[in-house]
Amino acid sequence: MSHDINPAAASTSAPVNVVICWHMHQPQYQDQFSRHFHLPWTYLHAIKDYVDMAAVVEQVPQSRVVVNFTPVLLDQIEDYIQQFDRFFKLGEPFCDEVLKSLAAPAIGPTDSLRMAIVRQCVRANESRLVKRFEPFNELVQLARQAIAKPHYLSYLDEQYFFDLLVWYHLVWMGETVRMENETIQRLLRKARGFTHTDRRELLGVIDQLLRTIVPRYRHLAESGQMELSVTPDKHPILPLLLDFRCALEAMPNAPLPRHSEYPGGKTRAEDHLRRGIATFQRHFGFKPVGCWPSEGALSQDTLKLIQHSGFHWTATGAGVLGNSRHANQAKDICIHHPFKFDSIPLTCFFRDDNLSDLIGFTYSGWNEDDAVNNLVHHIENIRNACNFNPHTVVPIILDGENCWEYYANNGVTFLKTLYSKLVSNPHIRLTTFREYLKSKPHPTVMKKLVAGSWVYGTLSTWIGDHAKNQAWDLLCQAKIDFDRVMAEGQLAPEVAERAREQLAICEGSDWFWWFGDYNPAESVADFDRLYRTHLKNLYRFLGEPAPAALEDVISRGGGAAENDGVMRRGQG
Numbered sequence: 001m002s003h004d005i006n007p008a009a010a011s012t013s014a015p016v017n018v019v020i021c022w023h024m025h026q027p028q029y030q031d032q033f034s035r036h037f038h039l040p041w042t043y044l045h046a047i048k049d050y051v052d053m054a055a056v057v058e059q060v061p062q063s064r065v066v067v068n069f070t071p072v073l074l075d076q077i078e079d080y081i082q083q084f085d086r087f088f089k090l091g092e093p094f095c096d097e098v099l100k101s102l103a104a105p106a107i108g109p110t111d112s113l114r115m116a117i118v119r120q121c122v123r124a125n126e127s128r129l130v131k132r133f134e135p136f137n138e139l140v141q142l143a144r145q146a147i148a149k150p151h152y153l154s155y156l157d158e159q160y161f162f163d164l165l166v167w168y169h170l171v172w173m174g175e176t177v178r179m180e181n182e183t184i185q186r187l188l189r190k191a192r193g194f195t196h197t198d199r200r201e202l203l204g205v206i207d208q209l210l211r212t213i214v215p216r217y218r219h220l221a222e223s224g225q226m227e228l229s230v231t232p233d234k235h236p237i238l239p240l241l242l243d244f245r246c247a248l249e250a251m252p253n254a255p256l257p258r259h260s261e262y263p264g265g266k267t268r269a270e271d272h273l274r275r276g277i278a279t280f281q282r283h284f285g286f287k288p289v290g291c292w293p294s295e296g297a298l299s300q301d302t303l304k305l306i307q308h309s310g311f312h313w314t315a316t317g318a319g320v321l322g323n324s325r326h327a328n329q330a331k332d333i334c335i336h337h338p339f340k341f342d343s344i345p346l347t348c349f350f351r352d353d354n355l356s357d358l359i360g361f362t363y364s365g366w367n368e369d370d371a372v373n374n375l376v377h378h379i380e381n382i383r384n385a386c387n388f389n390p391h392t393v394v395p396i397i398l399d400g401e402n403c404w405e406y407y408a409n410n411g412v413t414f415l416k417t418l419y420s421k422l423v424s425n426p427h428i429r430l431t432t433f434r435e436y437l438k439s440k441p442h443p444t445v446m447k448k449l450v451a452g453s454w455v456y457g458t459l460s461t462w463i464g465d466h467a468k469n470q471a472w473d474l475l476c477q478a479k480i481d482f483d484r485v486m487a488e489g490q491l492a493p494e495v496a497e498r499a500r501e502q503l504a505i506c507e508g509s510d511w512f513w514w515f516g517d518y519n520p521a522e523s524v525a526d527f528d529r530l531y532r533t534h535l536k537n538l539y540r541f542l543g544e545p546a547p548a549a550l551e552d553v554i555s556r557g558g559g560a561a562e563n564d565g566v567m568r569r570g571q572g
Contacts, residue, residue, distance in 0.1 A: 016383035022400025027510035063419035071279035118143035227432035229290035232272035239299035241265035246451035254464035259476035296454030307346035319457015364406035391441035467555035499541035524557025
């Protein structure tokens with residue numbers, strides 16, 4: 001083991017390197033047969049969070065951040081843009097039910113559609129998005145009464161549903177858009193009685209916002225303000241594709257699926273990496289040097305795979321370093337440092353869980369100046385504790401989407417304050433992983449990385465309980481059937497390719513994330529149904545009958561997880 005801590009050579013004037021990495025991800029909500037989007041979260045987060053996150057970086061030109069995009073998210077944004085093309089040019093209806101209803105000339109008396117609208121349009125943060133806008137709050141209260149007593153739906157006229165739909169999109173609009181866009185400001189002032197023309201103008205704003213996202217981030221990357229990184233294609237947990245047993249490294253008593261391994265998992269992992277890079281290049285025009293693996297899930301074999309794919313850096317959570325430190329019997333290991341494992345020439349960074357979770361879960365209830373001053377104080381303490389070493393690096397890595405609805409003004413005031421104070425502090429160098437590596441820091445070298453993720457340092461969020469293991473067994477059987485049909489060679493080439501794409505969707509991490517009784521029942525039901533739909537569609541592409549087990553619910557949830565389960569803390 002070696003590292004470059006040299007207090008005698010360190011200067012007290014050396015600033016501490018801080019890297020903030022925002023992870024942008026939405027799983028595949030689209031049914032690949034019907035093209036129908038089951039949930040609207042991709043485009044809603046696009047017009048709210050992806051727009052605001054770019055705008056704040058633009059407003060603080062000296063800021064430097066890393067943004068990680070998943071390929072499955074980029075492809076869905078592209079699909080929505082194509083839907084808008086078909087709508088405005090050909091008059092075709094949207095594949096997303098919420099957009100379709102917003103654009104419809106009439107709602108009609110169908111109770112199932114009306115109930116679907118009210119159920120979706122109450123899904124917003126109570127204090128930050130509902131109560132902030134009184135006209136929307138009034139509409140939501142009526143919606144909740146209708147959900148509790150469905151016969152109330154017949155008392156609500158068509159204008160109510162259109163107003164509810166318009167307001168739902170107004171509150172899910174980025175704060176910077178509300179501040180700058182004249183159409184949005186006019187609709188906010190109008191407040192009720194929205195016409196077909198109003199709704200069409202709102203759709204035009206959504207369309208334009210979606211079209212700006214990739215070019216905007218690409219421009220920020222080209223300017224040097226932003227480093228863009230990528231995740232494997234459909235966001236799979238690579239260590240588990242490679243070896244279920246690696247989960248035992250951090251939780252030796254965990255039960256595993258009945259299948260001993262995921263069939264052909266290494267080939268599938270390689271395919272996700274290869275396709276992920278190709279999708280990223282198609283959208284942004286260059287190859288990324290960094291890979292945030294899905295959920296920060298790493299193992300020794302995963303490190304090798306990522307390195308072989310041409311990446312220079314990767315990252316995971318502090319818990320993984322803690323487990324690895326014990327396995328290597330290493331002492332005095334500083335997390336605020338780059339690492340390498342064995343002879344693998346890939347630099348690995350470890351997330352500062354405390355600082356990341358402060359942003360994700362704590363600061364949303366604080367005054368923005370107090371929150372940022374507190375974070376800066378923590379960073380300066382790290383600088384001092386690391387003896388002013390010029391290669392000290394503080395990786396702050398977290399979800400770039402889901403925490404902002406818990407903040408005032410969608411987090412824009414907090415983020416602008418954060419970037420401004422970090423870049424003006426002489427003791428802090430806000431940078432990116434790519435730029436940091438140009439300083440050629442000497443990494444700490446350890447022999448063995450213990451498999452785990454950013455969540456608790458283990459893989460328990462995706463494997464090791466009855467529901468999660470059952471989901472893996474269903475997927476393993478589907479992969480066995482997939483391999484058999486492919487070996488027979490009877491599928492037309494285009495059908496075979498769609499089957500491969502569908503398999504990749506089924507391998508995504510999000511389905512396993514939601515299984516478990518600690519998650520909210522409504523979200524668990526959404527993802528349980530969607531996972532089984534994706535598996536059924538795989539069998540449809542294969543021309544095979546789907547197993548009867550896919551008709552049975554895997555998990556029902558029922559818990560009250562923090563932040564509705566969309567985010568977790570790094571440490572339990």
